[in-house]
Amino acid sequence: MPKIKPFRGIHPSQANAGQVVINLENLSISDAKVIRQGNPYSFVNMLVPKLDNLFLMGSKNELAFKKINENFEDFLEKGIYVRDAKPAIYVYQVVRSGLVQTGIWTITSIDDYLNNVVKKHELTSADREQSLIDYLQQTGIDANPVLITYPAVEQIESIIRETTIKQAEIHFSKEESEHRLWKIDDEVTLNNLLNEFSKLSATYIADGHHRAAAASLLGIQRRKLNLKHKGNEEYNFFTSVYMSTDQLRIYGFNRLVKDLNGLSTNDILKSLEKNFLIKESGKPVNPEDIHEFGMYLEGNWYQIRAKSEIIQTNNPLAKLDVSILQDYILSPVLNISDPRTDLRISYRGGKLPLTDLVNEVDTGKFDVAFILYPTGIEQLLEVADEGEVMPPKSTWFEPKFDVGLLIHQIN
Structure with a gap:
C-alpha cells in the first residue's frame, strides 16, 4: 500500500x-x-x-x-x-x-x-x-x-x-x-x-x-x-x-560485443551447439518469442533457440533471456564474466533499427551483435517479487x- x-x-x-x-x-x-x-x-x-x-x-x-x-x-x-x-x-x-x-x-x-x-x-x-x-x-x-x-x-x-x-x-x-x-x-x-x-x-x-x-x-x-x-x-x-x-x-535491450575471445566463427557456432538450436538465416533475425535470439556475425544472420534442458522454469531470474545469453554464451564462450564492467560489451535499447547494429559490426566497431526478445512485464514482476535483481540492461521501458x-x- x-x-x-x-x-x-x-x-x-x-x-x-x-x-x-x-x-x-x-x-x-x-x-x-x-x-x-x-x-x-x-x-x-x-x-x-x-x-x-x-x-x-x-x-x-x-x-x-x-x-x-x-x-x-x-x-x-x-x-x-x-x-x-x-x-x-x-x-x-x-x-x-x-x-x-x-x-x-x-x-x-x-x-x-x-x-x-x-x-x-x-x-x-x-x-x-x-x-x-x-x-x-x-x-x-x-x-x-x-x-x-x-x-x-x-x-x-x-x-x-x-x-x-x-x-x-x-x-x-x-x-x-x-x-x-x-x-x-x-x-x-x-x-x-x-x-x-x-x-x-x-x-x-x-x-x-x-x-x-x-x-x-x-x-x-x-x-x-x-x-x-x-x-x-x-x-x-x-x-x-x-x-x-x-x-x-x-522493448528489447540488444548486445554488441568487441573481440571474439580469440575464436573463429566456426568455433563459436560449435560452442553454441550444445545448448542451442542454430539455423542460418538469409534475413535479419528479430526474435518473435522468448528464448529465441538473433546473432549477426561476419556478415551472416543466425537464429538461435535455447534448448529446453537449459531453461530453469522454476527460477524467475535464471530463465530470463538476458540471463540465458549471459550464462551460456557471453560468459563461457566470449569470456565476459561481468557485463556491468566489461568494456567489450555495449548495449543498444529501445526501437533502434537492426540496420544500425549491422552497421556497427560491418564497420569493425564490434564483432558480433545479439538481438533479444523483450523481457515481459510479468517476468519483471516475478523477479521483483522474489527480491532478486535483474541483470544489467534487461528492459527498455516506455x-x-x-x-x-x-x-x-x-x-
Whole structure:
C-alpha cells in the first residue's frame, strides 16, 4: 500500500509548455548548449545554465547551482512556470505513434522505497546517486518522475477515465508526441484516489531506480538535520508517475560485443551447439518469442533457440533471456564474466533499427551483435517479487518522460 499525497505542482503555462519541456534521452552537453542558445524558455536552463562570470567566488558546480536557482526563480516571476494554488494529484497522458499511455502523477513517500513497498529490480550506482543528490539538495527541483507500475485496478482506471474526458490543463505537441496534463484537486476525488492507492498490494519501479534512491538518501539526511521533522515535509516524497502494467511497453535491450575471445566463427557456432538450436538465416533475425535470439556475425544472420534442458522454469531470474545469453554464451564462450564492467560489451535499447547494429559490426566497431526478445512485464514482476535483481540492461521501458512538465519542489 504505497503512500502518495497531493502536492502543489509547478508547471509551464499553457502558452509556454512546448518550449519548456525537454527530452533528456541521449542529450549531450553540447546539444543542451545549442538548445539553450536558441530557446531561452527551455528547461535546459535548469540543467546546463549559462555562467555569465566564471571569476565569481566558488567552484564551477557551486556557480552552476546558483545560476540554476536564479533561472528557476526568473521563470516563476515571468510566468513561464506557474505554481498551483492548491495541492493536487495529476493525470498525465502521452501519445506517440498512435500509442496512448496514461497514468497518475503524484509524489511517493521515500519510506515506500526504503521499505520495499515499491519493489525494486535494479542495482544502483553510488556515483550516479550522488550527482542526483547534489542536484536535488542544491536546487530542490524534483522534475524527472520515477515510473511505477501496478496491476490495473478498475476503480483507479475509472477515475482516470472520468478525468480525461475533461479539458486538459496543459495540452501541447512536440517531436511527434502529444502531451496532456489534468489536475485533480477536489477533495472527494482526491480522497477516493488515495483510498484506492492504499489498497494496492504491490507496486514496482519500472524506470528511475537511481532517482528514487537519490531522493530517499537525501530525505534521510534532511530528517536527521530537522529537529522538528514530522514526516509530511516535501523532502519525504519524490515525484512519480503510476501507470498500470497494461499501459507500459517494454522493448528489447540488444548486445554488441568487441573481440571474439580469440575464436573463429566456426568455433563459436560449435560452442553454441550444445545448448542451442542454430539455423542460418538469409534475413535479419528479430526474435518473435522468448528464448529465441538473433546473432549477426561476419556478415551472416543466425537464429538461435535455447534448448529446453537449459531453461530453469522454476527460477524467475535464471530463465530470463538476458540471463540465458549471459550464462551460456557471453560468459563461457566470449569470456565476459561481468557485463556491468566489461568494456567489450555495449548495449543498444529501445526501437533502434537492426540496420544500425549491422552497421556497427560491418564497420569493425564490434564483432558480433545479439538481438533479444523483450523481457515481459510479468517476468519483471516475478523477479521483483522474489527480491532478486535483474541483470544489467534487461528492459527498455516506455514512456520515457520529458523533463520540466511538472515539478515537485522539495525545499
